[in-house]
Amino acid sequence: MPRLFTGLDVPDDVALDLQIMQGGVPGARWMDPSQYHLTLRFIGDIDTGLAREIAHGLDSIQVQPFLLTLKGVGLFGGNKPHSIYAGVEDNAELKRLHDLHERLCQILGLPAEPRRFVPHVTLARLKDPEPRALQRWIEVHSLYRSATFKVKRFVLFSSRPLKGGGPYGIEESYALRSPMEAYV
Numbered sequence: 001m002p003r004l005f006t007g008l009d010v011p012d013d014v015a016l017d018l019q020i021m022q023g024g025v026p027g028a029r030w031m032d033p034s035q036y037h038l039t040l041r042f043i044g045d046i047d048t049g050l051a052r053e054i055a056h057g058l059d060s061i062q063v064q065p066f067l068l069t070l071k072g073v074g075l076f077g078g079n080k081p082h083s084i085y086a087g088v089e090d091n092a093e094l095k096r097l098h099d100l101h102e103r104l105c106q107i108l109g110l111p112a113e114p115r116r117f118v119p120h121v122t123l124a125r126l127k128d129p130e131p132r133a134l135q136r137w138i139e140v141h142s143l144y145r146s147a148t149f150k151v152k153r154f155v156l157f158s159s160r161p162l163k164g165g166g167p168y169g170i171e172e173s174y175a176l177r178s179p180m181e182a183y184v
Protein backbone atom coordinates (compact mmCIF):
# COMPACT_ATOMS: atom_id res chain seq x y z
CA MET A 1 0.00 0.00 0.00
CA PRO A 2 1.38 3.41 -0.87
CA ARG A 3 1.52 6.19 1.76
CA LEU A 4 0.53 9.36 -0.06
CA PHE A 5 0.08 13.07 0.48
CA THR A 6 -0.34 16.12 -1.68
CA GLY A 7 1.81 19.19 -1.40
CA LEU A 8 3.92 21.93 -2.89
CA ASP A 9 7.61 21.62 -3.49
CA VAL A 10 9.92 24.43 -2.36
CA PRO A 11 11.96 26.29 -5.01
CA ASP A 12 15.73 25.77 -4.88
CA ASP A 13 16.54 29.36 -3.89
CA VAL A 14 14.10 29.24 -0.95
CA ALA A 15 15.39 25.79 0.04
CA LEU A 16 18.93 27.20 0.14
CA ASP A 17 17.77 30.03 2.45
CA LEU A 18 16.16 27.47 4.75
CA GLN A 19 19.24 25.25 4.69
CA ILE A 20 21.43 28.14 5.79
CA MET A 21 19.38 28.35 9.00
CA GLN A 22 20.24 24.75 9.95
CA GLY A 23 22.33 24.09 13.04
CA GLY A 24 22.77 25.24 16.59
CA VAL A 25 20.14 23.00 18.20
CA PRO A 26 21.44 19.82 19.84
CA GLY A 27 18.79 17.12 19.40
CA ALA A 28 17.61 18.43 16.00
CA ARG A 29 17.66 16.20 12.92
CA TRP A 30 17.63 18.71 10.07
CA MET A 31 15.72 17.87 6.91
CA ASP A 32 17.61 17.51 3.66
CA PRO A 33 16.66 20.53 1.50
CA SER A 34 15.63 18.20 -1.34
CA GLN A 35 12.86 16.95 0.97
CA TYR A 36 11.37 20.36 1.85
CA HIS A 37 7.70 20.59 0.96
CA LEU A 38 4.44 22.10 2.13
CA THR A 39 1.78 19.44 2.76
CA LEU A 40 -1.68 20.21 1.41
CA ARG A 41 -3.47 16.96 2.38
CA PHE A 42 -2.13 13.86 4.11
CA ILE A 43 -3.84 10.87 2.49
CA GLY A 44 -2.13 7.99 4.28
CA ASP A 45 -1.69 4.31 3.52
CA ILE A 46 -4.24 3.39 0.88
CA ASP A 47 -4.76 0.59 -1.62
CA THR A 48 -3.52 0.92 -5.18
CA GLY A 49 -7.02 1.30 -6.64
CA LEU A 50 -7.87 4.27 -4.45
CA ALA A 51 -4.42 5.74 -5.14
CA ARG A 52 -5.23 5.65 -8.88
CA GLU A 53 -8.62 7.30 -8.27
CA ILE A 54 -6.99 10.07 -6.24
CA ALA A 55 -4.25 10.61 -8.84
CA HIS A 56 -6.93 10.85 -11.55
CA GLY A 57 -9.16 13.14 -9.44
CA LEU A 58 -6.33 15.54 -8.68
CA ASP A 59 -6.02 16.19 -12.41
CA SER A 60 -9.45 17.86 -12.34
CA ILE A 61 -8.44 20.50 -9.78
CA GLN A 62 -8.33 23.91 -11.39
CA VAL A 63 -6.59 26.74 -9.58
CA GLN A 64 -4.63 29.56 -11.13
CA PRO A 65 -0.92 29.89 -10.30
CA PHE A 66 -0.39 32.12 -7.28
CA LEU A 67 2.34 33.80 -5.23
CA LEU A 68 3.48 32.44 -1.87
CA THR A 69 5.85 33.63 0.85
CA LEU A 70 7.22 31.70 3.82
CA LYS A 71 7.13 33.77 6.99
CA GLY A 72 8.39 33.16 10.50
CA VAL A 73 9.41 29.97 12.28
CA GLY A 74 7.80 27.92 15.01
CA LEU A 75 7.58 24.67 16.90
CA PHE A 76 5.06 21.85 16.91
CA GLY A 77 4.57 19.85 20.07
CA GLY A 78 3.79 22.40 22.78
CA ASN A 79 5.79 21.73 25.95
CA LYS A 80 7.50 18.75 24.27
CA PRO A 81 8.47 20.17 20.88
CA HIS A 82 9.00 17.57 18.16
CA SER A 83 9.44 19.73 15.03
CA ILE A 84 10.81 23.08 13.89
CA TYR A 85 9.03 24.65 10.93
CA ALA A 86 8.92 27.71 8.69
CA GLY A 87 5.45 29.22 8.52
CA VAL A 88 3.55 30.62 5.56
CA GLU A 89 2.14 34.10 5.11
CA ASP A 90 -1.68 34.10 4.99
CA ASN A 91 -2.77 33.18 1.49
CA ALA A 92 -6.35 32.72 0.28
CA GLU A 93 -5.30 30.84 -2.88
CA LEU A 94 -3.31 28.31 -0.84
CA LYS A 95 -6.30 27.78 1.46
CA ARG A 96 -8.56 27.27 -1.56
CA LEU A 97 -6.16 24.72 -3.05
CA HIS A 98 -6.05 22.87 0.28
CA ASP A 99 -9.86 22.90 0.52
CA LEU A 100 -10.18 21.42 -2.98
CA HIS A 101 -7.78 18.60 -2.05
CA GLU A 102 -9.73 17.96 1.15
CA ARG A 103 -13.05 17.87 -0.70
CA LEU A 104 -11.72 15.46 -3.35
CA CYS A 105 -10.40 13.08 -0.68
CA GLN A 106 -13.73 13.07 1.12
CA ILE A 107 -15.67 12.51 -2.12
CA LEU A 108 -13.46 9.48 -2.76
CA GLY A 109 -14.31 8.07 0.69
CA LEU A 110 -11.47 9.21 2.95
CA PRO A 111 -12.43 10.59 6.36
CA ALA A 112 -12.09 14.33 6.94
CA GLU A 113 -8.62 15.43 8.04
CA PRO A 114 -8.98 15.88 11.81
CA ARG A 115 -6.14 18.40 12.14
CA ARG A 116 -6.51 22.08 11.35
CA PHE A 117 -4.58 23.12 8.22
CA VAL A 118 -1.41 24.90 9.35
CA PRO A 119 0.66 25.47 6.20
CA HIS A 120 4.37 25.05 6.93
CA VAL A 121 7.66 23.58 5.79
CA THR A 122 9.21 21.21 8.32
CA LEU A 123 12.87 22.10 8.88
CA ALA A 124 13.88 19.65 11.61
CA ARG A 125 12.60 16.79 13.76
CA LEU A 126 13.48 17.07 17.43
CA LYS A 127 14.44 14.47 20.01
CA ASP A 128 15.20 15.84 23.46
CA PRO A 129 16.37 19.24 22.18
CA GLU A 130 18.39 21.49 24.45
CA PRO A 131 15.73 24.05 25.56
CA ARG A 132 17.95 27.14 25.67
CA ALA A 133 19.50 26.43 22.28
CA LEU A 134 16.05 25.82 20.81
CA GLN A 135 14.68 29.05 22.29
CA ARG A 136 17.68 30.98 21.00
CA TRP A 137 17.30 29.49 17.50
CA ILE A 138 13.62 30.51 17.40
CA GLU A 139 14.48 34.06 18.56
CA VAL A 140 17.25 34.47 15.98
CA HIS A 141 15.08 33.26 13.08
CA SER A 142 11.65 34.57 14.16
CA LEU A 143 11.60 37.34 11.54
CA TYR A 144 12.44 34.98 8.66
CA ARG A 145 10.74 35.85 5.39
CA SER A 146 11.45 34.06 2.13
CA ALA A 147 11.52 35.55 -1.31
CA THR A 148 8.01 35.44 -2.77
CA PHE A 149 7.71 32.66 -5.31
CA LYS A 150 5.14 31.58 -7.86
CA VAL A 151 3.38 28.29 -7.23
CA LYS A 152 2.85 26.71 -10.63
CA ARG A 153 2.10 23.12 -9.65
CA PHE A 154 1.19 20.78 -6.84
CA VAL A 155 2.51 17.27 -6.35
CA LEU A 156 1.30 13.83 -5.27
CA PHE A 157 4.09 12.60 -2.98
CA SER A 158 4.77 9.16 -1.54
CA SER A 159 6.72 8.39 1.60
CA ARG A 160 7.98 5.44 3.59
CA PRO A 161 5.56 4.30 6.31
CA LEU A 162 7.95 5.25 9.11
CA LYS A 163 7.64 7.87 11.82
CA GLY A 164 8.86 11.16 10.39
CA GLY A 165 8.32 10.02 6.79
CA GLY A 166 10.89 10.63 4.13
CA PRO A 167 12.47 10.21 1.85
CA TYR A 168 9.64 11.61 -0.22
CA GLY A 169 9.12 10.71 -3.85
CA ILE A 170 7.09 12.49 -6.51
CA GLU A 171 4.44 10.18 -7.94
CA GLU A 172 2.72 12.77 -10.13
CA SER A 173 2.76 16.55 -10.60
CA TYR A 174 -0.15 18.74 -11.66
CA ALA A 175 0.20 22.14 -13.31
CA LEU A 176 -1.94 24.88 -11.85
CA ARG A 177 -4.23 26.39 -14.44
CA SER A 178 -7.29 28.56 -14.57
CA PRO A 179 -10.66 26.95 -15.34
CA MET A 180 -10.54 28.49 -18.84
CA GLU A 181 -7.19 26.81 -19.61
CA ALA A 182 -8.75 23.41 -18.92
CA TYR A 183 -10.80 23.76 -22.11
CA VAL A 184 -7.98 24.88 -24.41
